[in-house]
Amino acid sequence: MQPYSDYEIAQWRIEHRQNRKTQFQASLFILITAIFVSVIGGSASVCSVPIALLALICAIILRINLYYSAPENAPSANEINQEIAWLFGEDQDNFSAVQMRALAQDRIRKRGLRQWRFLGHLLLFVPINGGICLIALQTIIFPMRDANIVFGILTLLIVGAWLVILIADFQGTFPSIQEIESQEINFGKTLHFELAKLQPKKLKQKEKLKRGKYYQVGDDGELEEVEDEEILVQEKPKRAMRDDG
Secondary structure, three states, rough: OOOHHHHHHHHHHHHHHHHHHHHHHHHHHHHHHHHHHHHHOOOOHHHHHHHHHHHHHHHHHHHHHHHHHOOOOOOHHHHHHHHHHHHHHHHHHOOHHHHHHHHHHHHHHHHHHHHHHHHHHHHHHHHHHHHHHHHHHHHHHHHOHHHHHHHHHHHHHHHHHHHHHEEEEEEEEHHHHHHHHHHHHHHHHHHHHHHHHHHHHHHHOOOOOOOEEEEEEEOOOOOOOOHHHHHHHHHHEEEEEEEEE
């Protein structure tokens, strides 16, 4: 977590949404222009079709990002609190509440965006892989020569490999609640490890006082841990003075 103030986090989010909105509007403009050129016809219409498809895909992706980044579509309070508990555990007091909520929201939104990405993967998989599979089966069943059989088998292997990738993508996109908990806890541990390397002194100062331990202000003004025996030795003269009085 970078040392941004609450104001800087809010400002960065607003600028991020504005940039996404501008890119979305530009994609729509390119899409409409490409459709207009393809309708008019001519030599430029051949290039306008793939441009229109790319602009459409970009517009869809940007619109989904805008939806998830909008404040009114933020995750519920229960989801955010659960995510914070997974990421920070008992060290929540060491971080800004806004920073924790911002990171938790980003993690939840990324899981939502990944589901949309899987949907796009599936929409590509069904027609493309299905067509390749039909061509491979046709080549194997009705071979024109022996080389076609080898080509068909290799094509089926590619189809099977893509199917395995799709299944793995599905499992990663729709994990169980136990798998999500394990992933977020591990990410939180990695985050704490990185922070310990980047800000060792800052984290040491924010470390909670341990139960059963005693601390006193040292000569340099910093808290230092002392043993129980040292506390007892320091308290004995005070008790003796009270007894004499």
